[in-house]
Amino acid sequence: xxxxxxxxxxxxxxxxxxxxxxxxxxxxxxxxxxxxxxxxxxxxxxxxxxxxxxxxxxxxxxxxxxxxxxxxxxxxxxxxxxxxxxxxxxxxxxxxxxxxxxxxxxxxxxxxxxxxxxxxxxxxxxxxxxxxxxxxxxxxxxxxxxxxxxxxxxxxxxxxxxxxxxxxxxxxxxxxxxxxxxxxxxxxxxxxxxxxxxxxxxxxxxxxxxxxxxxxxxxxxxxxxxxxxxxxxxxxxxxxxxxxxxxxxxxxxxxxxxxxxxxxxxxxxxxxxxxxxxxxxxxxxxxxxxxxxxxxxxxxxxxxxxxxxxxxxxxxxxxxxxxxxxxxxxxxxxxxxxxxxxxxxxxxxxxxxxxxxxxxxxxxxxxxxxxxxxxxxxxxxxxxxxxxxxxxxxxxxxxxxxxxxxxxxxxxxxxxxxxxxxxxxxxxxxxxxxxxxxxxxxxxxxxxxxxxxxxxxxxxxxxxxxxxxxxxxxxxxxxxxxxxxxxxxxxxxxxxxxxxxxxxxxxxxxxxxxxxxxxxxxxxxxxxxxxxxxxxxxxxxxxxxxxxxxxxxxxx
Amino acid sequence: xxxxxxxxxxxxxxxxxxxxxxxxxxxxxxxxxxxxxxxxxxxxxxxxxxxxxxxxxxxxxxxxxxxxxxxxxxxxxxxxxxxxxxxxxxxxxxxxxxxxxxx
Numbered sequence: 001x002x003x004x005x006x007x008x009x010x011x012x013x014x015x016x017x018x019x020x021x022x023x024x025x026x027x028x029x030x031x032x033x034x035x036x037x038x039x040x041x042x043x044x045x046x047x048x049x050x051x052x053x054x055x056x057x058x059x060x061x062x063x064x065x066x067x068x069x070x071x072x073x074x075x076x077x078x079x080x081x082x083x084x085x086x087x088x089x090x091x092x093x094x095x096x097x098x099x100x101x102x103x104x105x106x107x108x109x110x111x112x113x114x115x116x117x118x119x120x121x122x123x124x125x126x127x128x129x130x131x132x133x134x135x136x137x138x139x140x141x142x143x144x145x146x147x148x149x150x151x152x153x154x155x156x157x158x159x160x161x162x163x164x165x166x167x168x169x170x171x172x173x174x175x176x177x178x179x180x181x182x183x184x185x186x187x188x189x190x191x192x193x194x195x196x197x198x199x200x201x202x203x204x205x206x207x208x209x210x211x212x213x214x215x216x217x218x219x220x221x222x223x224x225x226x227x228x229x230x231x232x233x234x235x236x237x238x239x240x241x242x243x244x245x246x247x248x249x250x251x252x253x254x255x256x257x258x259x260x261x262x263x264x265x266x267x268x269x270x271x272x273x274x275x276x277x278x279x280x281x282x283x284x285x286x287x288x289x290x291x292x293x294x295x296x297x298x299x300x301x302x303x304x305x306x307x308x309x310x311x312x313x314x315x316x317x318x319x320x321x322x323x324x325x326x327x328x329x330x331x332x333x334x335x336x337x338x339x340x341x342x343x344x345x346x347x348x349x350x351x352x353x354x355x356x357x358x359x360x361x362x363x364x365x366x367x368x369x370x371x372x373x374x375x376x377x378x379x380x381x382x383x384x385x386x387x388x389x390x391x392x393x394x395x396x397x398x399x400x401x402x403x404x405x406x407x408x409x410x411x412x413x414x415x416x417x418x419x420x421x422x423x424x425x426x427x428x429x430x431x432x433x434x435x436x437x438x439x440x441x442x443x444x445x446x447x448x449x450x451x452x453x454x455x456x457x458x459x460x461x462x463x464x465x466x467x468x469x470x471x472x473x474x475x476x477x478x479x480x481x482x483x484x485x486x487x488x489x490x491x492x493x494x495x496x497x498x499x500x501x502x503x504x505x506x507x508x509x510x511x512x513x514x515x516x517x518x519x520x521x522x523x524x525x526x527x528x529x530x531x532x533x534x535x536x537x538x539x540x541x542x543x544x545x546x547x548x549x550x551x552x553x554x555x556x
Numbered sequence: 557x558x559x560x561x562x563x564x565x566x567x568x569x570x571x572x573x574x575x576x577x578x579x580x581x582x583x584x585x586x587x588x589x590x591x592x593x594x595x596x597x598x599x600x601x602x603x604x605x606x607x608x609x610x611x612x613x614x615x616x617x618x619x620x621x622x623x624x625x626x627x628x629x630x631x632x633x634x635x636x637x638x639x640x641x642x643x644x645x646x647x648x649x650x651x652x653x654x655x656x657x658x659x
Contacts, residue, residue: 120582124589129635132582149635305629 002174007136008033008167009040011100014143016043018179020071022425024049024058028075030115031102033167035073047425047454050446052079054418056086057444060095061422064405065380067216069096069150069158070422076102077115080161081122085412087157088126092409093239094216096155098146099123103132105165119161128156136169140177148180154303155216185302188319188327196274196298196315197331200230203272205340207292208232209255212239212408213277213301219322220401223276224248226325231337232274233344235263237284238393239408240277245399252344253353256284257544258390260353264550266344267292275299277321280310281409290549300324354541354556355395361515362508364388364463364534368395370515371433371461374522380405380423380432384416384440387469390540392435414443417460421447424456431457431522438464438491445497451527452502458527460498465536466491473539477554478546487536498529508532569620570599570645573628578636579605579612587614587637590630596623600650611638617650 005013011034015023024047027035038046049055052074062070074083080101090097104113120132129149131142139162146158200206208227214220220243227234227250234244235255244251252263264286267273273295278284285291288310299306299313300321307316317324357363361370368391381396382405383389389406398404405423407415420434441462451458465472471486498505504524509532511517521530541555577583584603591598600617618624624642631640 121585124582124585125593130582303633305626305633309626309629 002172004170004172006033006037006168006170007133007139007162008037010136010139010171010173011143011162011167012037012041012044013176014139015071016041017176018144018147020044022047022062023071023073024055024422025073026050026052026055026075026079028079028102028115030076030104030164031073031079031100031162031167033164034100034102034162047421047450049418049450051444052082053086053414054444054447054450056083056097056099057089057415057418058422058425058447058450059097059099060086060090060415061382061405061419061424062426063090063095063097064419065402065423065426067096067218067402069098069147069155070426071098071100073100074102075115076104076119077117079115080117080119084122084126085410087123087159089407089410089412089415090157091126091128093407094155094212095157096150097157098150099157099159101159101161102167103161103163106134106163107165109163119159123159123161126157127159130159130161132161133163133166136166136171139166140173144177144180148183151180151182153183153185154213185320185323186318188300188317188324190327192315192317193324193327194331196300196317197328199272199296199298199315200232200274201333201335203296204337205270205343206230206232206272206274207267207270207295208234209273209275209278210234210240210243211237211276211278213321214240214243215401217277217302217320217322218401219277219325220244222322222325222329226329226332229329230332230335231341233266233340235259235267237278237281237408238406241393242398242401242403246397247399252348254393256286256550258394258540258542260348261351261542261553262348262353264544264553265351266347268294268551269343269347270295273297275301275313276325277301279306285310286544286550286552287548290551353394356556358395361518362532364391364538365395367461367463367508367532368392368435370518371522372397374519375431375433377403378430379403380420380427380430382406382416382420382423382432382434384434384436385411385413386437386440387465387473387538387540388435388437388440388463413440416440417444417451418447420458420460421451421454421456424458425454428457431459433522434458434460436460436462437469438462438466438488438494439468441494442492448498448501448503448527448529455526457525459522460527460529462494462529462531463534464491464494464531465534465538467536469536470540472536477539494529494531504528506530571618571620571624572643572645572647572649573616573618573631574641574643575614575616575631576606576638577612577614578638579610580636583612583636584614586634587616587631590627590634591618594623594627596621596627602649602653615649617645620645
């Protein structure tokens with residue numbers, strides 16, 4: 001039986017068939033046919049963001065907690081350009097996203113029509129792939145293909161630009177394409193795996209180095225098993241936090257710029273670095289020439305372009321890391337490595353991560369700890385970008401993969417609130433906490449109303465130092481204390497703002513019993529803003545100064 | 557002492573890439589964008605469709621650079637790139653065109 005449908009109806013039907021149940025977006029002229037069709041869908045819930053960047057980050061939040069591609073939508077011109085930051089952010093953190101944008105009608109493309117912008121051209125360098133759709137017929141191949149590309153191999157964002165006349169073009173559909181599923185990745189070479197196992201078995205001071213790929217691949221349990229079997233002290237990148245519980249005896253926490261001194265010093269000692277789904281980012285390695293100077297390197301990644309990009313690996317294995325670890329595990333011997341363990345423990349005891357004032361609930365670390373004490377591992381922890389992000393990364397007891405949502409590669413201020421809304425929409429039974437700063441929250445403050453409208457179970461913890469804290473810190477340390485443009489002269493009343501948007505709001509600064517006020521705020525269902533002032537002189541320490549080697553850390 | 561002449565040196569310092577791609581608008585932008593965003597100059601470009609027009613072949617003349625292997629890997633990741641082959645800088649494809657580029 002054939003049906004006659006428009007491009008817009010086909011688009012929505014294909015999203016439904018793909019299993020999409022929530023999309024975030026904002027309508028506008030060039031995408032109105034798709035919105036008209038979306039309004040008729042009984043399966044898809046549309047979340048109306050207040051800025052397209054917010055819609056992009058909401059989709060990211062859904063994708064980050066589920067591991068499946070999520071969808072955002074925007075109109076042409078400014079709608080599309082507003083999406084770009086969220087798309088670029090997804091590219092750098094390998095998040096599967098399908099962004100659908102309206103475009104002016106084909107006949108008007110290239111005429112500088114109203115709200116026309118070269119969305120295809122703009123999105124080339126920040127997407128995994130992009131499409132400009134030429135006919136309604138093409139949607140039947142392009143949309144499933146977009147989902148396949150977003151989820152296959154190294155995940156990433158895909159953009160589909162659909163001209164308005166393609167949305168209104170009606171065609172007969174005799175048969176629907178199958179919903180897309182990720183293409184299986186290349187399998188690891190058995191010979192290389194055997195060689196890697198032999199290297200691990202014969203190493204005396206090995207370190208396991210986990211990156212975000214471990215989370216994307218669902219390989220966290222295998223990584224922990226490998227670490228335990230061969231007694232591998234384990235470091236994680238910012239993106240991998242939660243892959244191994246931070247309180248696991250083998251966990252050395254985060255490496256690099258704001259890792260513990262001991263973690264970076266232990267890396268300096270290792271004779272074998274086993275990099276799994278990690279890309280040797282400069283914030284992790286510091287000065288590359290001085291990173292793990294005595295180590296041989298095994299590098300396993302699903303993206304062959306990551307092998308030998310920054311550091312030449314002795315064994316470079318292109319594979320899905322879960323598949324590679326499953327092959328590797330039976331070949332790796334039980335090994336207690338008591339001498340290496342002792343060396344690691346000595347360094348950890350001598351150069352621990354200091355968390356000053358952690359027992360004072362209104363200090364930066366104390367606030368983070370109090371929140372953790374009120375939650376279990378089921379909670380989702382999102383952050384914005386800045387000092388608060390690093391403090392949470394250093395001190396929050398993250399214990400499971402996909403518990404942690406943060407903008408790692410692009411470091412986008414404004415990520416936190418909308419990404420946390422997306423997470424709460426995708427996992428409505430969990431409590432979602434978003435740590436943010438007074439700089440970051442203002443970059444997507446408009447999404448507070450979306451949080452209220454959707455009544456998401458989101459607790460926004462605003463650590464307010466009335467400044468751009470990391471800029472303030474860098475100017476203090478490296479620019480002769482010449483503070484410029486990093487301190488806000490005027491600051492908003494965040495409590496009134498939150499209340500004005502319809503959120504419950506609590507100011508811990510003025511609470512008679514801050515601990516009780518915090519507990520009450522976290523346990524009350526629905527969206528809430530928790531405000532706490534933070535001392536602007538607090539730094540993120542320890543710190544690898546820009547351009548320095550990881551062993552040259554400064555601070556406490 | 558120096559046995560290589562100027563042209564030979566030039567050839568040694570260059571490489572030719574032969575890239576098979578799907579033929580549609582935008583493919584060229586994807587390919588050359590990989591170079592431009594890394595401030596990696598493309599010295600020569602030649603592109604024509606293959607037999608039935610579904611595919612094209614792009615020939616690029618580029619400087620030898622330690623980044624070239626990474627460029628090739630990044631190129632291979634593009635959805636519309638089917639294959640990349642690397643040749644010596646003195647490959648005939650650009651040599652035979654030199655007559656069109658006399659000032």
